Amino acid sequence: MGLIKLLFLADTHLGFDYPFRPRIQRRRRGQDFFANYQRALEPARKLKVDAIVHGGDLLFRSRVPARLVDMAFAPLKEIADKGIKVYIVPGNHERSKIPFKILSLHPNIHIFDSPRTFVIEKKGLRVALSGFPYCRESVRAQFPRILQETGWREFQKGCDGHILCVHHCFEGAKVGPVNYTFRYKEDVIRVCDVPREFTAVLAGHIHRYQILTKDLTGRSLSTPVYYPGSIERTSFAEKDEKKGYFMFKLAADKNSGLSIHREEFVELPARPMVKVNISPQGMDEKKLKAYIHKALKSLSPQSIVKLDIQGFIPEGCLPALRASALRELAPNEMNISVKFVQMKKTY
Numbered sequence: 168m169g170l171i172k173l174l175f176l177a178d179t180h181l182g183f184d185y186p187f188r189p190r191i192q193r194r195r196r197g198q199d200f201f202a203n204y205q206r207a208l209e210p211a212r213k214l215k216v217d218a219i220v221h222g223g224d225l226l227f228r229s230r231v232p233a234r235l236v237d238m239a240f241a242p243l244k245e246i247a248d249k250g251i252k253v254y255i256v257p258g259n260h261e262r263s264k265i266p267f268k269i270l271s272l273h274p275n276i277h278i279f280d281s282p283r284t285f286v287i288e289k290k291g292l293r294v295a296l297s298g299f300p301y302c303r304e305s306v307r308a309q310f311p312r313i314l315q316e317t318g319w320r321e322f323q324k325g326c327d328g329h330i331l332c333v334h335h336c337f338e339g340a341k342v343g344p345v346n347y348t349f350r351y352k353e354d355v356i357r358v359c360d361v362p363r364e365f366t367a368v369l370a371g372h373i374h375r376y377q378i379l380t381k382d383l384t385g386r387s388l389s390t391p392v393y394y395p396g397s398i399e400r401t402s403f404a405e406k407d408e409k410k411g412y413f414m415f416k417l418a419a420d421k422n423s424g425l426s427i428h429r430e431e432f433v434e435l436p437a438r439p440m441v442k443v444n445i446s447p448q449g450m451d452e453k454k455l456k457a458y459i460h461k462a463l464k465s466l467s468p469q470s471i472v473k474l475d476i477q478g479f480i481p482e483g484c485l486p487a488l489r490a491s492a493l494r495e496l497a498p499n500e501m502n503i504s505v506k507f508v509q510m511k512k513t514y
């Protein structure tokens with residue numbers, strides 16, 4: 168029996184910081200997202216996989232220019248034209264506003280625009296991919312019903328196994344600098360509600376790469392949940408995270424059924440994010456500029472920098488903290504922003 172090679176990526180957020188008519192000229196991060204999108208799709212373009220699954224949030228929000236939709240769709244069409252199957256889960260940034268219908272006309276592109284099941288077949292190996300679009304209202308309560316609506320049970324006889332594709336939080340998923348853990352809220356799916364017949368859950372939505380293998384009490388899950396995370400950092404909460412995508416080899420055995428024969432997390436380059444703390448109390452404009460200049464010089468010019476300005480800001484220092492002034496101090500490739508941790512004026 169054959170192996171099915173599957174590439175799984177999610178949360179590409181295309182369009183993030185990618186204005187078509189920018190009001191000011193500065194380095195934008197949008198191109199980084201497109202570059203990593205292309206890198207992640209490379210194994211598919213080189214025909215090294217049989218199928219790709221996009222776990223949702225293809226675009227950064229639901230209302231986007233038609234040109235951006237075309238830019239996001241073109242690589243997927245190109246891959247589908249080569250005979251590779253493409254499966255897409257609409258995420259919370261998608262809903263009905265993105266014209267997925269255009270894509271779904273392609274015979275190799277399949278969209279989970281409603282709860283449904285598609286079958287991938289290769290050399291006698293048949294895998295049922297079930298999924299549904301992002302559910303806005305209390306998915307925790309509705310999950311068992313929506314899962315049933317995918318019709319997955321009807322594919323039990325003819326298939327070697329099942330994979331679930333969604334764009335949701337599951338119990339135990341972690342995010343942020345202090346490892347916030349999703350637990351009991353109404354938008355968090357219970358891991359025990361995933362039937363053991365599923366070999367894996369492929370999920371988008373959580374931007375940190377992780378594999379959930381245990382429930383909240385520490386018991387092993389019969390079905391692990393795979394989050395590839397976002398392909399680039401979308402906020403400072405992701406500053407220390409690895410970014411990338413998954414490559415899976417699926418295999419089946421008469422006794423044990425479908426399994427992930429091999430899994431690999433492929434890392435993508437991500438820009439360093441750095442916070443710089445500054446207390447400008449007692450400085451004048453010149454001194455503050457010199458201080459910032461020195462701090463920025465010590466960083467990789469590719470960095471995305473946030474200046475955390477703490478405490479009192481002498482009035483004379485304010486011009487040095489204007490966006491335009493900061494751009495002059497920073498290398499061209501650097502992104503720089505300011506956050507006033509406790510903004511107060513002194514007189």
Ligand SMILES: [Mn+2]
Binds near residue numbers: 373
């Ligand atoms: Mn997302």
